[in-house]
Amino acid sequence: MKNRLSHRLQNISYSQTIAMSSKARKLKNEGYDVINLSLGEPDFTPPNFVLSAAKKAIDEGYHYYTPVSGYFELKKVICEKFYRDNLLQYTPSQIVVSTGAKQAIMNVLLSLLNKDDEVIIPAPYWVSYLQMVKFCESDPVIIPTVMEKNFKIDPDQLEKAITSKTKLFLFSSPCNPTGSVYSYKELKDLSEVFKKYPQIMILSDEIYEHICYSEKHASIAIFPDIYHQVITVNGLSKAFSMTGWRIGYLGAPEWIAKSCDKIQGQMTSCANSIAQRAAITALSAHPNKIEYMIKKFEKRKNLVLDMIKEIDGFQFYQPNGAFYIFPKVSSFFGKKLHGKMIQNSYEFSEFLLEKAQVATVSGSAFGDNECLRISYASSEDKIIEAFTRIKKVLN
Ligand SMILES: Cc1ncc(COP(=O)(O)O)c(C=O)c1O
Structure with missing residues (x-):
């Protein structure tokens, strides 16, 4: 069937962010308590x-x-x-x-x-x-x-x-x-x-x-x-x-x-x-009508930065906009975590989903295999729980 598709289509791949979100949603529907930090989607109701x-x-x-x-x-x-x-x-x-x-x-x-x-x-x-x-x-x-x-x-x-x-x-x-x-x-x-x-x-x-x-x-x-x-x-x-x-x-x-x-x-x-x-x-x-959302994002960003500091092996910087942090996680590559060898950011992201039930997106989807994208467009409670779990499986 594949070769009936246009060359143009065969040239491209599925969106990895959408794939990760679908995976997290599927696990959630199966009853797993997954925290989804893979989404590029604010969690507010529109004004x-x-x-x-x-x-x-x-x-x-x-x-x-x-x-x-x-x-x-x-x-x-x-x-x-x-x-x-x-x-x-x-x-x-x-x-x-x-x-x-x-x-x-x-x-x-x-x-x-x-x-x-x-x-x-x-x-x-x-x-x-x-x-x-x-x-x-x-x-x-x-x-x-x-x-x-x-x-x-x-x-x-x-x-x-x-x-x-x-x-x-x-x-x-x-x-x-x-x-x-x-x-x-x-x-x-x-x-x-x-x-x-x-x-x-x-x-x-x-x-x-x-x-x-x-x-x-x-x-x-x-x-x-x-x-x-x-x-x-x-x-x-x-x-x-x-x-x-x-x-x-x-x-x-x-x-x-x-x-x-x-x-x-x-x-x-x-x-x-x-x-x-x-x-x-x-x-x-x-724009001051939507400032309340921006203020919330900033609070969450600071929370994420505080929590990420506590996890050995994550290298990070100060993001100045959007609602993502993109830490370097390559210090985990070549190491065995809970019996599983981690070779790249995709495997690291899969590991976090499997062991901590936290969905993130591998940096390779964005052209940087050393990093991991974590979205903080989620409630503070979810962010705290997600980082607590990540810390627990890594430390
Ligand atoms: C950088 C960037 N551009 C464009 C879009 C797409 O936005 P829209 O929902 O308006 O299609 C996104 C969505 O994640 C994005 O992150």
């Missing part, structure tokens, strides 16, 4: 004012296809949001609303990439980037980073990775899985390199924009010299805890927005109408 807007939209009869790129009213609100939060100037013709940031990113890749084009991706990267690029039959060019430099690339590394085939640079800040946030100055330095290569486009995935702690979020499109090279992607999933509502959006040069509109018109017609109405209310609100 009440957004829920009310969705209910109102149902009552008001928003049941039908919307314009392909989204309701005009929503696109106007997105422009206002981009200006209010990021000082970016877009017009509605530069905006496309999609079924999650995931679709927004895929629309851009399908718009730009041909076979054998190169896409530069700093590692660790979000799992889907690599597979999406491969799906387009293009070649990911990975720039490795190190924990000692907060998992960030510098301009020299970027310039060395550029070739005549480079079409796109793809990154997220705050980063999933590391929680690293590029500062304004660091983005400015990278922008100086991009300025020399106007043919290279930059996809800036800012889905964790509001979940920032000690470093303030900045958008790379802010630098006028490269504004026309940048596609800024964002969405409601993380900031508003609305993962299932599937609303993402982008601001881009008009030719890219037009192309995403063309693709989306053939693929999905439009994003969900009720969720779009709710998005108008969500994005019109000042």
Whole structure:
């Protein structure tokens, strides 16, 4: 059966984060007391004012296809949001609303990439980037980073990775899985390199924009010299805890927005109408309306850092954003734990699931085999219990 599938499909693999979550859910259904720290999903209920807007939209009869790129009213609100939060100037013709940031990113890749084009991706990267690029039959060019430099690339590394085939640079800040946030100055330095290569486009995935702690979020499109090279992607999933509502959006040069509109018109017609109405209310609100969630995440981050310190063998750093920590666990490789030899981060993550019943995701899924991704988008009680169990099986 396998060879009936397209080469394109055979080239890609399942999402390891979704696979781990499904595994944890299955074990839970079988009666195991699994704590799931593998999820990239906040555990809050979306804000009440957004829920009310969705209910109102149902009552008001928003049941039908919307314009392909989204309701005009929503696109106007997105422009206002981009200006209010990021000082970016877009017009509605530069905006496309999609079924999650995931679709927004895929629309851009399908718009730009041909076979054998190169896409530069700093590692660790979000799992889907690599597979999406491969799906387009293009070649990911990975720039490795190190924990000692907060998992960030510098301009020299970027310039060395550029070739005549480079079409796109793809990154997220705050980063999933590391929680690293590029500062304004660091983005400015990278922008100086991009300025020399106007043919290279930059996809800036800012889905964790509001979940920032000690470093303030900045958008790379802010630098006028490269504004026309940048596609800024964002969405409601993380900031508003609305993962299932599937609303993402982008601001881009008009030719890219037009192309995403063309693709989306053939693929999905439009994003969900009720969720779009709710998005108008969500994005019109000042970010201080969601600050309570960010404060909770910060508290959990500090709790995780306190608890992880107590476990011998975990090497870690201060994440400045998102809701993940990405500790180095390679000190356990080549050792026998409870009679089981651990060779890599995948085996370590499996070990934690089996012995501590804590689900995490192996760093290899994100391009770093020495680390482990632990999500703290869970209650404090669950975090405390999970780390107590991990400590117990390891010490
Ligand atoms: C970096 C990053 N980009 C994009 C997405 C996808 O977001 P959405 O739910 O809007 O498709 C995720 C979700 O985990 C993510 O971590």
